[in-house]
Amino acid sequence: MFLHDALTRGLVRYLTAELPSYQRRVPNDVDRLRAGLRPGDVVLVEGKSRISRMIMTLSQSSWSHAGMYIGDALLRWGGPHAEEALEAFGIEAAHLVLESDMAEGVRVKPVAWYADHNLRVCRPQGLSTGDLEEVVAEMLRHLGLRYDRRNIFDLGRYLTPVQLLPARWRRRPLYLGSSSSREVICSALIAKAFYRVGFPVQPLVNDAADPGPHAVIARHPSYIMPRDFDLSANFEVLKVNLAPPKKAGAWGRPLPEG
Template identity: 35%
Template sequence: MRELGQWLARKISEWLVKEGPPPNSPLCDFNRLCYELRPGDILLLEGRSRVSEVIKIITQSSWTHSALYIGRLYDIADPKLRKRVKDAYQGDPNQQLIIEALLGEGTIVAPISKYRMEHLRICRPSGLEPSDAQRIIAYVIKHLGSGYDVRQLLDLARFLFPWTVLPRRWRWRWRWRSSLFEHNVGGPTRTVCSCLLAEAYNLVNFPILPFIDRGDDGSIRFFKRNPRLFTPKDFDYSPYFDIIKYPFLGLDDLGV
């Protein structure tokens, strides 16, 4: 019975990650984007898979996936971490690399060239110290090989979805216990893309979308948000990230 459940889960994952055709022409200048990337930048992607279409509807955003740019192998300062990345990635050592959590694959390292034809955007943490960038990179490297937390994805969908629009007789189907506010639910080895990156930035106390509380005495306090509640669009919306984009055709090319 357990084997049947695993087989069914695998088939569902394969169906969800099946992608539609790529665009006829790219929306961004991929070569320019790669040239401008810095280790610690977050890369946003507008996905083409079935699960991406669901994420677009739930989050009301075109950004469905986020990944962390870690540079090339020789950009990683710690030799132990460099070896771990090298063990997980058998390609060209001069390739520019990202770490991402994918449905059906878990947390992996991959060349950014896999997204050459996709719609991409750079979110750069404003004022982030190089030493903090290395700590962020170290955190995500240590999670290589972690599984993808499907339950967290479902719980986040339930949390964001305006379920009051559903007929009352359907709502009971959504009433399972949420994992979003539990500690280390399902073990510490599973994550989703935005949660992993939010945890890494929380490690160095870099704000993404913090809660802000103003006291009666005029003092202001920042509170970190639960990393499990982040989606890719939050990095785009955050006032603490600079948005960098390079259109495939500039204004001069368009005659504007």
């Protein structure tokens, strides 16, 4: 058991180490991000670590990670986690994103922490205030739980072309996620919270069904990845993180000051 734990910790450190080649393509305006976000918004992140690169390669997407903006909901929720957030982040604790981290589990980070990352904001469409509050509350109930590390292996097996897999793996049923509800991955955690209020992230057309209420089915939350929020018709892509453009002169060059 000790050897297994030591190997797991070593693997997690290796996978979560940041790579020096990361390039931020668009500057973020943190003040606009704070002002523009509202609870329930999904923040997609292009991560800097090895595991982020793996997820982006396997999923063929620019996004390796997803978190949910909860604003000051944790402070209103109260309890030890709220006290820890206030001690760690001060006034920034009123602008939090809840996420699942491979090393630390389900945690909160201030919006400003993401300023040096490439970001995309996706807002759910058509949810009532009550439903949004329930979604955020469901996310808060998972604070402190641990990341489902088994999913990385299963995700790779799921996304690998079937002809590249050993025959015995093709016959085995794929199950993304442990049977324990205490193990979560970032995108699946968010998808489960939305599904609690009947809001699917990526609805699929059921070709076998007759037209009617069952013609559209919901993909299981365990199969939801960060890119699915970006592609979903149920989410609007926002630009609230972008710095306002400067006035351009000839050939698109910024006009001189004064």
